[in-house]
Amino acid sequence: MLPGGVRLRRHGVRLAIAVAAVSAPLAAVLAGSGTGLAAAPIMSQGAGCSGSIGWSNANQTIAPGDSVTWSNCLGGYHQLQSTSGGWCLANQSTAGSTGTGWTYTCRFTASGTFTYWCSIHTSAMAGTITVTGAPPPPPPPPPTHSQPAPQPTMSHPAPAQSQPAAAAPPPTPSPSPSPSPSDTSQALVGPSDSSSPGSGTLGLATHPTSSGGGPGAPLVIFVAVVLLGGAGAAVYFLRIRNA
16 A cells, blocks of 8 residues: 555646646637737748748737737748838838748737728738737836834924123323422532632532422421531631631
8 A cells, every 4th residue: 555645646646737738729719719818920922932922920809908920031022011000010001021031919908990901912922910808907007115204303492692791901000100309409519629719609409309299398498508508607617818
């Protein structure tokens, strides 16, 4: 008897084979009916290409959003031309150049019937693309990244700036006292040596006294007067004696 794990694996393999066997024919039927997941490519034929004049897979039924591709072989004398409007090629517009290899692709987004042919071979090389079904939904908008709400900021009052103290005005220089004139007192001066013999001269010497005319000034004058009187008397007596 086989373990349980081995039996489960065998059943899984058998189931996968059965699904593949059923889906393969279904896919072929859908592709042949023109409702497959992708449109078949359209190839030009004849007039420089292999086969008879025409297009391979010329008539197709597709869903909105499917794309169809036309191709021309190298050296093929064919050119794609629209015979209806409403798709990539406007009516009577062409694509590709004759004698060269080219490829043209159109994506059909609207439902309808769109016709085309070869501009050289016209109706002998014509085809129809039929688009059925609802148009494909528009792509979702890109996600928006919401910005976080700004956090309230606490405002703090700025500290008051202290004003510098005003500088004290410079001291006013006091005027220096002007020197007052010194009081002088007269003093008795004896006879000069340079005077002639027998004669004497009296001179006055000045002595600074205190300013302001205080009580010492009269006293000095009185003493000077007394001395002058005494000196005059002495001179008088000397002259009488010598006579």
